[in-house]
Amino acid sequence: MVSQVIGQIVNVLMTSSIYIMVALGFALVFSVMRIMNFAHGAIYMIGGFVCYYFSVSMDLGPWVALPLTTCVMALFGVFIEKFCFRPFRRDFEKATVMAIALVTILKTGADLTVGPLAKGMPPLVAGSINIGPIAFGADRLVVLFIVCLLLTALIILVRRTQIGQAMLAIAHDPEAASLMGININRVSSLVCAMGCGLAGLAGGLVGSVLVLHVSVADSILVRTIGVIILSGIGSIGGIWAGGLAMGALDTLGPYFLPFVMSDPFEFALVVLILIIKPQGFFGHEL
Amino acid sequence: MRRGLLFVALASICIAVGLAPIYTSAAETKVIKIGAVNSLTGFMAAGESPSDPGMKIAADWINDKGGVTVKGVKYKVQLVTEDPKSSAEGMAAACIKLVEKEKVKFILGGVNPMMNIAASSVTEPANVLRMASYTVGNPDEINAKFPLTFFTNANMQAARPLLTWLKETYPQVKTLAFPHPGEGGGLDSRRKNIEPIANKLGFTVVFSEEFPGDMVDYTAYVKKGLATNPDAWVFTDGWSYMVAAQIKVLRRQGFKGPILSIDPAIVSEVLQLAGPELAEGYASASWEMFSSDMKPVFKKEFVARALKGGHSNAWMAWGFNDLWATVQAIESAQSLDPVAVAKHLRSMKKVETLWGPAVMGGQATFGIQSCLCPPQAIFVAKKGKPEFVKWVQTDVP
Numbered sequence: 001m002v003s004q005v006i007g008q009i010v011n012v013l014m015t016s017s018i019y020i021m022v023a024l025g026f027a028l029v030f031s032v033m034r035i036m037n038f039a040h041g042a043i044y045m046i047g048g049f050v051c052y053y054f055s056v057s058m059d060l061g062p063w064v065a066l067p068l069t070t071c072v073m074a075l076f077g078v079f080i081e082k083f084c085f086r087p088f089r090r091d092f093e094k095a096t097v098m099a100i101a102l103v104t105i106l107k108t109g110a111d112l113t114v115g116p117l118a119k120g121m122p123p124l125v126a127g128s129i130n131i132g133p134i135a136f137g138a139d140r141l142v143v144l145f146i147v148c149l150l151l152t153a154l155i156i157l158v159r160r161t162q163i164g165q166a167m168l169a170i171a172h173d174p175e176a177a178s179l180m181g182i183n184i185n186r187v188s189s190l191v192c193a194m195g196c197g198l199a200g201l202a203g204g205l206v207g208s209v210l211v212l213h214v215s216v217a218d219s220i221l222v223r224t225i226g227v228i229i230l231s232g233i234g235s236i237g238g239i240w241a242g243g244l245a246m247g248a249l250d251t252l253g254p255y256f257l258p259f260v261m262s263d264p265f266e267f268a269l270v271v272l273i274l275i276i277k278p279q280g281f282f283g284h285e286l
Numbered sequence: 287m288r289r290g291l292l293f294v295a296l297a298s299i300c301i302a303v304g305l306a307p308i309y310t311s312a313a314e315t316k317v318i319k320i321g322a323v324n325s326l327t328g329f330m331a332a333g334e335s336p337s338d339p340g341m342k343i344a345a346d347w348i349n350d351k352g353g354v355t356v357k358g359v360k361y362k363v364q365l366v367t368e369d370p371k372s373s374a375e376g377m378a379a380a381c382i383k384l385v386e387k388e389k390v391k392f393i394l395g396g397v398n399p400m401m402n403i404a405a406s407s408v409t410e411p412a413n414v415l416r417m418a419s420y421t422v423g424n425p426d427e428i429n430a431k432f433p434l435t436f437f438t439n440a441n442m443q444a445a446r447p448l449l450t451w452l453k454e455t456y457p458q459v460k461t462l463a464f465p466h467p468g469e470g471g472g473l474d475s476r477r478k479n480i481e482p483i484a485n486k487l488g489f490t491v492v493f494s495e496e497f498p499g500d501m502v503d504y505t506a507y508v509k510k511g512l513a514t515n516p517d518a519w520v521f522t523d524g525w526s527y528m529v530a531a532q533i534k535v536l537r538r539q540g541f542k543g544p545i546l547s548i549d550p551a552i553v554s555e556v557l558q559l560a561g562p563e564l565a566e567g568y569a570s571a572s573w574e575m576f577s578s579d580m581k582p583v584f585k586k587e588f589v590a591r592a593l594k595g596g597h598s599n600a601w602m603a604w605g606f607n608d609l610w611a612t613v614q615a616i617e618s619a620q621s622l623d624p625v626a627v628a629k630h631l632r633s634m635k636k637v638e639t640l641w642g643p644a645v646m647g648g649q650a651t652f653g654i655q656s657c658l659c660p661p662q663a664i665f666v667a668k669k670g671k672p673e674f675v676k677w678v679q680t681d682v683p
Binding site for chain 2 (some may be wrong): 007011014015018108111112116117118119120122123126128130135136137205206209210211212213214215218221223250251252258262263
């Protein structure tokens with residue numbers, strides 16, 4: 001019984017780490033730029049394939065491919081901020097429509113260039129870890145470690161650095177921030193670069209743990225939005241709570257219910273939490 | 287003058303005789319337009335888009351051999367392709383365009399049950415014969431109300447031979463886990479058609495549950511299955527990436543039993559996705575693009591032509607077989623009337639496929655004989671490569 005409970009806790013941590021990793025970039029872009037980047041799932045998926053290209057096709061291995069992927073996707077983030085989001089910065093609806101258009105373009109582009117077949121990447125770290133009756137892949141532990149590192153780094157960046165203060169200022173009042181001498185365009189570019197870079201990194205990391213396929217874009221986006229809602233729209237520090245909650249729902253719900261009922265049940269709970277506590281667990285932190 | 291006239295006359299006769307075959311051939315060689323509906327975009331593209339080049343390879347091969355001959359008239363095959371974009375509405379629209387604008391009488395392709403049902407809603411009333419690539423066995427997809435719809439592959443066709451092989455190779459296996467992907471309402475039909483076969487062979491099914499087709503992480507699902515202590519994990523359906531993702535979790539969770547796929551999740555693909563270490567021992571009744579154990583027609587006509595065209599996706603074989611089976615039915619019936627061809631196809635003793643002769647089946651299971659059941663090859667992943675085990679004859683009662 002104890003080993004079962006511990007096993008489930010480990011499962012929750014492993015699943016949550018994937019969702020937290022993906023949600024970080026989305027949360028950053030939304031918190032600062034107030035843009036619901038629905039293309040985040042597609043960017044995550046493209047990041048996975050870029051990592052595959054570096055790691056497998058160019059034979060650079062995962063540890064070289066991951067930082068390269070982050071850089072490439074960050075540059076892509078700069079591009080989409082300048083040409084897709086900047087023109088609609090003050091217009092939430094148009095920015096949302098642009099994000100949706102990006103999804104279609106990126107997914108169809110991936111279908112036609114990468115092809116519809118799945119890809120597999122070699123694991124970051126091979127082998128399993130066995131603690132008594134509990135077993136899990138060593139690469140998942142690496143993902144968990146990297147997630148903790150990134151979350152900590154992001155929180156420190158936002159709260160303790162000048163650029164972080166600039167992001168806070170823009171999030172609260174972009175016009176006042178501009179009057180204070182903060183370069184909105186430059187900070188927004190940086191935020192989008194970080195958001196897309198994080199999405200790409202997540203795609204590469206998770207792609208090596210799971211399997212890469214174009215269809216992951218949609219499934220991961222739905223869960224990412226669930227994490228954001230649970231943690232609180234505008235909160236970055238609260239992502240860990242939202243991620244843990246989503247991971248717990250994903251892991252424990254299907255254990256007690258038929259799997260086909262688990263998704264609707266999960267999201268029904270998310271809606272319920274939204275009704276009871278609309279600001280999520282941590283509300284408007286950023 | 288007289289000699290000159292004689293020379294002109296003789297030359298004219300020679301030219302006329304020389305040109306006669308060309309004239310006659312040109313007059314007798316016609317074109318038969320055959321529609322093809324393969325999703326090139328969207329979630330079904332993985333399974334359907336390779337059929338497109340497969341059908342084109344088959345069309346080129348058939349035309350190079352002289353085309354289709356019906357009552358002394360030769361017809362070149364001309365494929366007209368539409369992309370149903372992985373949706374039922376898209377499939378209906380694609381079929382409507384092919385039937386009404388292109389006036390086709392034969393349509394190829396279709397894997398997803400919802401899309402197959404949508405296609406039949408157009409093709410059956412229009413008396414168009416459709417040779418679909420795959421059925422999950424959903425009774426709304428294949429039944430006596432669709433006499434003009436055929437399937438070159440059925441989900442359960444390899445269940446009996448593969449489970450028999452499992453019993454012979456792993457006699458210690460008594461309990462099975464059957465993971466089912468939650469797509470298109472195939473769960474009930476898989477349970478109804480496959481589980482009795484397992485029970486008859488002496489197995490007990492301890493886990494039989496659906497997983498969402500868009501699942502990100504299979505850990506919780508696999509753990510739930512492993513809690514029932516199955517001796518073997520047997521996929522009844524699912525794309526290679528689903529199989530590979532579950533294999534990764536299964537092996538890392540410490541599961542050491544055999545893992546198989548009744549549905550042809552190709553061994554070399556699963557090896558590439560899951561890695562040679564984790565996929566070791568994985569078996570499937572399928573085919574391999576580069577195996578020397580495949581049939582001569584597969585190697586010479588399909589693979590050689592595919593590679594020449596720069597293609598290497600094994601799933602093209604489905605598209606190739608769809609067209610080849612249709613052409614065989616037309617030639618055997620000596621008719622271009624889809625109703626006559628359908629009736630004749632049902633009575634054919636065998637239909638050649640890339641894997642050997644297929645037999646017709648489905649009467650007892652679906653109330654109509656609309657399934658072509660070809661032989662399949664059992665392959666096992668051994669030291670990073672797919673190893674041929676043996677050929678088996680598939681069947682759908």
